Amino acid sequence: xxxxxxxxxxxxxxxxxxxxxxxxxxxxxxxxxxxxxxxxxxxxxxxxxxxxxxxxxxxxxxxxxxxxxxxxxxxx
Numbered sequence: 001x002x003x004x005x006x007x008x009x010x011x012x013x014x015x016x017x018x019x020x021x022x023x024x025x026x027x028x029x030x031x032x033x034x035x036x037x038x039x040x041x042x043x044x045x046x047x048x049x050x051x052x053x054x055x056x057x058x059x060x061x062x063x064x065x066x067x068x069x070x071x072x073x074x075x076x
Contacts, residue, residue, distance in 0.1 A: 031045045031046075047069075048064065048065065048066055049064075050063065050065075051063055064076060
């Protein structure tokens with residue numbers, strides 16, 4: 001199966017087969033990164049999400065959401 005992974009993709013070595021193919025209820029990691037093309041767009045850690053947007057200076061604009069308490073992400 002490793003021969004199917006594109007050469008330009010990084011892998012972390014954590015097997016997620018049970019989650020993706022066997023409908024196991026949870027993955028084997030407590031975080032996930034989201035990319036928009038090649039740019040990091042958000043990081044999720046357990047119940048929390050930090051979207052990363054262009055900021056006003058050289059620093060990125062970020063918000064912090066608790067998706068368990070407020071899944072609509074209206075109040076960062």
